[in-house]
Amino acid sequence: MTEAQRLILAGVITTIWLLGCVWLLCRHRGTRPLADARADLLVAYASQSGNAAALARQQAQQLAERGRVNILPLNQVSPTLLKNTPKALFVVSTYGEGEPPDNGRRFSQRFLKPQAKSAVDLSHLRYSVIALGDRNYAGFCAFGHQLYQGLAALGAQAEQPLTEIDAANDLMHWQLPAAATPHTSQPVQPLLHWQLCQRQQLNPGSTNAPLYLLSLSMPGPMPVWRAGDVLTIQPKHDPQKIQRWLERTQMEAEKIVVINQRAQSLSDWLAERHLPEQGCPQGSPVTDWLDQLPHLPQRQYSVASVPAEGVLKLIVRLQYRTDGGPGTGSGWLTRYCMTGEHFAATIQANVHCHIHNHRAPLLLIGAGSGLAGMRAQLMQRAAQADAGPVWLIFGERSESHDNPLAHELDYWRDQGLISRLDKTYSQGPQPGYVQYVLNSQAGALKDFMAQDGEIYLCGNKSGMGDGVHQCLQKLLGEQLLEQLTEQGRYHRDLY
Template identity: 40%
Template sequence: MTRRVSAALAGLLLSETAQAAVNNPAFNRYALALGLCIAYLLFCVWIIRRHRRLSAVPGPVSPVDGKAVLVGYASQGGYARELAFKTAAALQRPGVAVHCLALDAVDVAMLATVQRALFVVSTTGEGDPPDNARRFVQTTMSATPSLAHLQYGLLALGDSSYANFCGFGHQLDAWLQHAHALPLFDLVQVDAGDAGALRHWQYQLGLLAGNTEMPDWEAPQYQAWRLVQRKQLNPGSAGAPVYHLTLRAETVGVLWQAGDIAEIGPRNPQQAVVHFLEQLALDGATVVEGRRLSDWLQERLLPHTESELAALRDLSLVQLVQQLRPLPHREYSIASLPADGQLELLVRQAAHVDGRLGLGSGWLTRYADVGEMVALRIRENAAFHPPDERRPMILIGNGTGIAGLRAHLKARAIASRSPNWLLFGERNAAHDFYFMDEISAWQASGILSRLDTAFSRDQADKRYVQHVLASQADRLREWVAEGAAIYVCGSANGMAQAVHAVLLQALGEEAMSRLASDGRYRRDVY
């Protein structure tokens, strides 16, 4: 109401002043100037009130369901708020309960209630929190609660041209870890709206929602890569099949570093497209907006329930194509270097409860033919790039996480840098010791100074990589004291959490914080 009255008064004053100027020319200059000043002041009042209304601290909120995911945002210009609401909507679509609140509406009591929280925060000034997070900083972050029950993810927005890049995001991350909250995945930094970092955030949301197929907010600009080789590495394993894939780019000069990520654009298998067409009695050869319908459907999320199909039956073909969302990308750690002349992946075949193979793993391990083109984009992952070559490295991983660690060991071998210590865990040594010959050669050459393995099914009492690490606590402290960097790659749930707990116990909270701030503790977990 105030906004409409202020605008109306401003308009009325301008109208009356203009009329007075016409009727009395001598009055013209002074009356017009006065009228404009008053109108401008009213406009300023409206702007100030509007800003206060948009940035006002939310009032008391109803108690938050502890089973729901809390999405808290700190936004100055509105971008973080927009991404927070997109995050909440993405989780709600597959049925995840969500509460989305400004940070100033969040307190310690609320954080003590919820089990999972996501934070989307921007930084203003020289590393300062946005206005709608200042009360949270002053009251909640001044406390030292125990949040050991809380799992969290954090999206930090910033601009690397500023000295304190993502400063508030790092401050919040440090406080949460000091309160013993457990990161679901590592801090995701977005430099000036970087689309790749936002896709990585969406990828993590899909995992959080139970491997839900969430469409990308902005699809990657893929390149064409040819699948030249595919080999199963673990025949006879108690686990799902694991495949070693080799791809080559159709363009020359494609570069990446150890730690970078391959974003894959999957496709639906032909039989899934045919089955969908049969269910709706459609002809895949029909041309829709310049493309065959079957070609459109290879790139769209296809429904799997009768209710979803029923909602599509009365649509025109153009509406159908528009209604079906594009397939999301899938991410894989790169296991090779450009010097190898090819890009290599290690992919475990995943399956849904109804027997359908996972979107990305199914495409790469079964449906894409050797020799076929694969849509792929390399995403720089600076958070997992190599340390200074002179530093010792401790590499810890399980399962297909050996892929990202292998790229780092390859880089160390090329540079003839050691010492390096690898701790690797899987099910059975006879079936699941990926790249064993290569790792043995690194041991023989001295590139790999120490190797510790944990094959959980090779003895009655299951032994995992975190157990091996705990048994080597003294050696771990010695390596860290000598400047070693710790790199962890593999499953976020289970391995990464347990390894983090062992590191905290062996090194202490202060040392872990120092390692993280110095870039000596890095993770690529999924």
């Protein structure tokens, strides 16, 4: 090789290396937003299923009209950034039993534990906290409170009292007092009207509560979503319940009422609101009386399809309340909503469950209705010519009656999209759970993860999710699992 050829070769190698570095940097930037050092305001969020993140984005957008805004997941807020930030808004939900969401856990350990107090002086920082939670949990908005108090303990100055939001009741319609919504009065997500096209029971004959596959569409163009996203629905009552209520109160079911420029019958308006003891008082305008009735609480469901399929699919288990009646959300979707009927719902981007690297090996773990999120991830991969291997571990009750989407899963295994399919049943000759499969496959799990693998875990948190999480901690080590979370390679979609 001549000197000139050697120089050209060295030049080519250097260029390839530089391009590689740029590619890695771009990839890194794609998953980790970088902080703008000149920003006047920090908006930081901790969010497990996307509500707090969506609210934070909305707040940041509005605040950007007044100055430069940094918006970051809480875990990416560093001591340097805090030191250089004069003002911050924190939008955080609570997960588990009064715990921070995954993308706020490291911040919590770093800044909110007692030993952190002497480490950072935040006396220059003015802050507010919006806390999302659910009043049905013992520690309502507990992490929001921990954060609010923890920042004060580090010397930061609260600008206003903590704002608590009961997400299931307030978020979609955003009917909050002005003091609670310092920067907005708009709905966080646009409300769309979806139509139920099809509903099919996936476990006929099962001793388990019925599980259904639902297909939804909408008259106009469908919105775009990604695998991992969640549909928040506005449930409605059993129509017979409305009819009985109207008969009792002697109000006119077909009376047309206009609220916010939308005209519909009284019975349609009442369908999605709490029914009061009494009807509208004589002489009062029906519009005002109706408008102050609170909505039924919203419910979330993991989307089970991708937009290319032309329908939005859900996999929903009918839940029963302690009084024996069907659950508010699952009862509406699986019992009362008729094929062809419309209801309000909105898609919630759930960024921390998005999988960006489709070439990486993907381990899908779930049970029961958790198949919803797993199916969406699978379908997203089906659209990629060079998708990496998928190992799917799924648990249900009995092989004979609880084998949802068996043909579809077999098809994708035969096509090579699923490289390994493990199904396990808790009732049968050899009862098993998904944790047992993991335990018996520790070597295969480590190999899978060693190749840049990602894990997506979907389904019930207390029944399955916590067990799998502990098992992964044991098999991979707590530190590695923490790192995988930080690197966006461990996605928990648990409820």
